[in-house]
Amino acid sequence: MNGPLRPHYPLTPVSWAFLILAAAFLTLGSMAQAANFELGIIFTEYGILVLPLLIMGFALKVDLKKALRLNPIPVKIAMKIVGASLLMIPGVAFLNVTVIAILMTTVHFIPQTIPEPSAGAGFLVSFFVMAVTPGICEELFFRGMIMNALEGRFGFRFAAVLSAVLFGLFHFNLANLLGPIFLGLLFAWLVQVTNSIYAGMIGHAVNNGFAVTVSWLMTRGQDVSMETGMDLTELFLENKELLLASLAGAAGLLLVIAVPLVWFGLTIYRSIRLDYLKSGDLLKISGQQFVVTGRKNPEAGASSAVWLYPYDQVPAAPHYEDAISFVDLRSLRRDRQVRTASKHWVKGPRPKMRLQESLPFWGGGVLYIAIGIYLILAFRGMTS
Template sequence: MLNKKRLKVLDANLLYLIGAILFWTLGAYVQRRSLQSGLIITQYVIILLPPIIYIKAKKLNIKETLKLNKISFKHGFLVACITILTYPAAVFANTLLMTIMSLIGNLNIPQLPTATSSSEYLILMFVISISAGICEEVFFRGFILSGYERMGKKRAIILSAVLFGFFHFNLYNLMGPIVLGLVFGYLVVETNSIFAGMIGHIVNNGFAVTLGFILNLVSELLPEMDTASEAAVELPTSIAMLSSTIVFGVISAVTVLIAYQLVKIIKKDRVELNSKVCSEETKVEVKGVEFTPLIFTGILFIIIAIVQIKEIISLG
């Protein structure tokens, strides 16, 4: 196993740095010109293409590296159900951090694009759900996770999830992606298939897009809801956020328990294969210098976080 050619931690961190640089240069530029086409370019050119080129350049087996293995219909369906059930937990994690942030001032939460018509809904489903689900999973649960597996699968899942959260470069949407990254990473490792992560990611984002579309339709049919929403905004930010945190905390406590039962079904189905994989797993000592590329992306995130915190205080 030690002689088998595979990705290293340094490879994962280098690509992460490359992705961050491209995201804040080319990605920012194309998204300013046109948000929808810019997001498509960001996903396929900045996020999907680099790991494929990197793998080809190192002459690695792309199928083994990215875990392009089949997943059964049963497990695919369970993954979709687990994702829906963990959605409240991701929202809870985000609102919890935002509740803490609201203690220092008023929040300026970025609004995600939502569909107001069927055509917009289909476009957003392709851009935000399908494209992001494929491209980001190849980058994080394919390339990054594989690079970190030298440190052990548990550490690989945790570290790749944290990097996934930080890659959003947004305090308002930091903890949710980390929670989802943990879920997707675990499911990919458990099923040994990147398609588990893709299914989960597509379902999660698709659920968010669909929810936004439905809320827009309901607000058009019931205009009085807009008045209620305006009244809700008048509540102190910290109280509004705390209320949301409590609600989603209670909901997620129930749904996560149900999701765990579904996870146990997948584990039971694959217990023989998993035991074989675990017996073959070999951890390799990783040198601290391999994490050097993360210093630069960390600095970038800190700068963005400081800007957002200053904005919150100024709105206070």
């Protein structure tokens, strides 16, 4: 391949690819999944999402390793991500249940359930198809290609937010909108901090894997209830008041559970941030802001020393004679006054998005709204 490779995907081709692939995901993907659920998911995720981004990368001379952040992460960090992602699940459930309750109250919305695997598919097959595969493919698409293209034009903060919103819209499910956006923000932050797409893949697979496991257990429980002549689904749908009361109670219970667990999960995320402190990052300790000027031994991990300098006194020269040394970062984690902020997330001027860049994203938004309106009208019996 002649010439230097690009560090970023160009935004205009990526924005048009998003609109085209969203339409393909909704049409071709749905038809493939209807024919054979497992093979349809494989085709949709790898064929409609991953293959085009790889082809575009080669055609546009993009450095795929750098653009997609194909960098390994330590096992210790991976385990932290697993734990933090599990703690975020009640927060995601609260958001989705609240939206479902509002929609059912206002527009008689019937939520979509998690698609059931084909007959004979075992739990491990379902876990790979519905948890591992989306974790790999959707992260490469959203926290890889799309976020990388947005970062190249608008910086890290805007790229993380917009890619998370697009990730939520891409589910084409009104009841499953806010939860994915919330997770998309967390995954984007993780990928940017660790500089590894694998961080997002792990968190994504853990979240989907939990949903698959719960669905599998509930399916087995429903089979038992069906054998005894009790269909809970029909019972709830025939008694709307009972259903809404149950949703309200579930939302309240989830909120009580989610607040402490999400807070603890965010604490784990903050510890990951401290593990990845690097030169140029900002650190606030007891109200005073410092800039990280380097690590004494970057290969030593979290136990290495971090050199800091008062942010308002940073000289132009690269030498810091009065730098402050923290030998044990674990002591920093115990200080509740410590706050970290990546220099990439510091708010700054953002260039305007050109029409050819924004039009496909607006088109995707209009497509999503149109589908939502159609589904609402269909549920209310206003379409033929």
